[in-house]
Each structure stands twice: as C-alpha cells, then as structure tokens.
Amino acid sequence: MARNKIALIGAGQIGGTLALLAGMKALGDIVLFDVAEGVPEGKALDLAELTPVEGFDAAYAGASSYDAIAGADVVIVTAGVARKPGMSRDDLLAINLKVMEQVGAGVRKYAPDAFVICITNPLDAMVWALQRSSGLPPEKVVGMAGVLDSARLRYFLAEEFGVSVEDVTAFVMGGHGDTMVPLVRYSTVGGIPVPDLIRMGWTSEERIAAIVQRTRDGGAEIVNLLKSGSAFYAPAASAIAMAESYLRDKKRVLPVAALLDGEYGLRDIYVGVPAVIGARGVERIVEVELDRSERAMFDRSVAAVEGLVEACLKIAPGLG
Numbered sequence: 001m002a003r004n005k006i007a008l009i010g011a012g013q014i015g016g017t018l019a020l021l022a023g024m025k026a027l028g029d030i031v032l033f034d035v036a037e038g039v040p041e042g043k044a045l046d047l048a049e050l051t052p053v054e055g056f057d058a059a060y061a062g063a064s065s066y067d068a069i070a071g072a073d074v075v076i077v078t079a080g081v082a083r084k085p086g087m088s089r090d091d092l093l094a095i096n097l098k099v100m101e102q103v104g105a106g107v108r109k110y111a112p113d114a115f116v117i118c119i120t121n122p123l124d125a126m127v128w129a130l131q132r133s134s135g136l137p138p139e140k141v142v143g144m145a146g147v148l149d150s151a152r153l154r155y156f157l158a159e160e161f162g163v164s165v166e167d168v169t170a171f172v173m174g175g176h177g178d179t180m181v182p183l184v185r186y187s188t189v190g191g192i193p194v195p196d197l198i199r200m201g202w203t204s205e206e207r208i209a210a211i212v213q214r215t216r217d218g219g220a221e222i223v224n225l226l227k228s229g230s231a232f233y234a235p236a237a238s239a240i241a242m243a244e245s246y247l248r249d250k251k252r253v254l255p256v257a258a259l260l261d262g263e264y265g266l267r268d269i270y271v272g273v274p275a276v277i278g279a280r281g282v283e284r285i286v287e288v289e290l291d292r293s294e295r296a297m298f299d300r301s302v303a304a305v306e307g308l309v310e311a312c313l314k315i316a317p318g319l320g
C-alpha cells in the first residue's frame with residue numbers, strides 16, 4: 001500500500017516540528033511548502049538525513065510551488081506570521097487572512113480530497129477563511145486549538161496533583177483566545193472530576209482558578225519567554241494527534257474548531273467543540289450540557305470569534 005502524503009503549508013517552527021513528528025510516527029511521506037526561499041528544501045533535506053539514524057522510511061521534500069502538494073491526504077497549515085511579544089492573536093488577522101486565501105486556492109486546486117488542519121492564528125477566523133477560500137467540505141477542514149489548550153490544562157493539573165499526565169483529562173471549549181472556556185467539571189484525574197478532588201481536599205477552588213487562568217494565558221506565557229516567536233512543540237504534537245486520528249480512523253474524541261450547523265444553537269461559525277475525528281473527518285460533534293455560567297463563558301467566546309469573522313469580512317467581503 002502506498003504511503004499517505006502529508007503536506008505542511010508553512011515550514012517554520014511548527015512546520016518543522018510537524019515534519020519530524022509525522023515521520024517518527026510513520027504517518028506518511030511529507031512535503032514541506034513555504035515561500036521563504038530554500039527553507040522548505042533545507043528542512044526537508046535535514047529531516048531526510050535523520051531517517052537512517054532513527055530508522056524510518058519517509059520521503060521528505062521541500063517546495064515553493066503548490067503543485068508539490070498534489071493528492072495530499074492531510075494538509076496542515078501554519079503559513080503566516082507568528083505572534084511577537086505584546087501582539088495579540090487578533091493583530092495577526094489582516095496579514096494571515098491574505099495568506100489563508102492563497103493557501104485555500106492551492107488546496108482547492110491540488111488537494112481537494114485532503115483533511116485540512118489549520119493552526120495559523122487567530123485560529124477560529126483563519127480556519128473559517130481557509131474553509132471558505134478552499135471550498136472543501138466543512139467536515140474536512142478543522143482548526144487545532146482545543147487539543148493544545150486542554151494539553152496545557154492537563155499538564156498544569158498533573159503538576160498540581162503530582163500525578164501522571166496520562167491519567168488527567170481536561171476539557172476546553174470555545175475560541176482559541178483569551179475567552180477560551182476551560183470546563184473544570186469535565187476535567188478528571190483517574191476519572192474523578194476536579195470538583196470532587198476539591199471536595200476531597202486535594203486542592204482548592206483558588207488554586208484551580210489560578211490554573212484555569214494560566215491555561216488561558218498559556219500561549220502568551222511562552223511568547224513572553226521566547227521573545228521571538230510563539231510555542232511550537234506542543235502545537236505541532238496536538239495537530240499530529242488530529243492527523244493521526246483521521247489517517248488511522250481512530251475516532252478519537254478531540255476538542256477541535258469545527259463548523260457548527262445547529263449544534264449549541266449556532267450555525268456557520270467555527271468554534272472549539274469536542275468532536276469525533278475519523279476517516280470521514282469530523283464525524284460527529286459532541287453537544288455537552290453547559291450550566292449557566294459555562295454557557296455565559298461560551299457565548300462570550302463565540303461573540304469574540306464572530307467579531308474576528310466580521311473583521312475578516314470587512315477586509316475580504318468575497319469570503320461571505
């Protein structure tokens with residue numbers, strides 16, 4: 001059986017890490033695409049030279065023309081500009097919207113059957129623009145945010161309780177931004193919901209509130225430390241988990257930015273929700289019950305995403 005083909009649009013910090021992880025996990029052959037001259041070719045060659053050491057067979061290629069992504073099974077998009085200190089994800093909007101229009105046209109032409117995962121920020125607006133400009137079916141175009149946000153929450157909870165990260169689940173919904181909605185009562189340690197652990201005296205409401213805030217600020221914390229760029233290891237690993245669930249039809253339940261069609265009372269908007277990811281892409285959106293305060297947080301987050309999409313429509317009315 002021929003190997004799958006994975007196209008990475010953007011061969012920067014996240015793109016390079018995606019290429020490494022996709023190869024190490026034997027997901028398929030990898031094409032790195034970028035507009036920065038020599039960068040995709042250089043990274044592809046460097047990675048190809050790693051394959052004998054690590055002992056896996058994957059072809060790596062670098063390209064700056066879209067025909068190289070022809071027939072890709074998965075396309076992961078990180079093309080654009082990353083955040084600098086003091087810059088919000090929204091500041092990136094105008095620059096990255098233009099990039100999404102180019103990428104969408106390339107995907108429409110050369111990889112119309114792919115499962116497309118967008119990482120470029122501001123995420124919920126960029127994945128919307130990518131779906132519009134590519135014209136691919138909505139169940140085949142998703143955004144990566146929730147897996148990363150919930151991984152951050154899982155890590156902080158595991159640290160707090162002194163337990164393995166493997167035994168901590170966490171649940172984050174909503175847009176990928178300061179208004180994301182970490183759902184504490186759906187987060188567990190060994191199956192025990194966090195509110196029960198508070199009652200059991202393992203931690204306090206205040207400490208959990210601080211962890212939730214740290215999760216919300218997780219991206220900025222890293223931007224402020226790095227000073228030149230944003231997080232890349234965990235974002236890349238998160239997108240690879242989504243790609244793997246699609247390619248191997250694992251049907252994992254993952255929080256992803258998906259186009260809603262009536263779920264949560266919303267239509268035609270991309271926002272983070274739990275979804276089953278399998279061979280058909282987004283196979284099912286899970287509609288969990290939200291209590292009044294969770295719903296209020298979710299609505300606030302949705303309003304922020306709607307604001308971003310409106311800003312996109314002002315710049316590119318053709319996407320409407």
Ligand code: APR
Nearest residue numbers: 010011012013014034035036078079080081082119120121
């Ligand atoms: N087409 C293809 N690639 C492009 C384009 C374009 N039109 N414009 C820029 N790029 C490339 C850049 O040349 C660069 O190599 O996108 C790459 C982005 O890489 P980095 O700057 O290293 O950014 P990275 O850390 O990988 O993050 C990428 O993901 O998390 C988000 O906010 C982050 O939007 C950012 C994106």
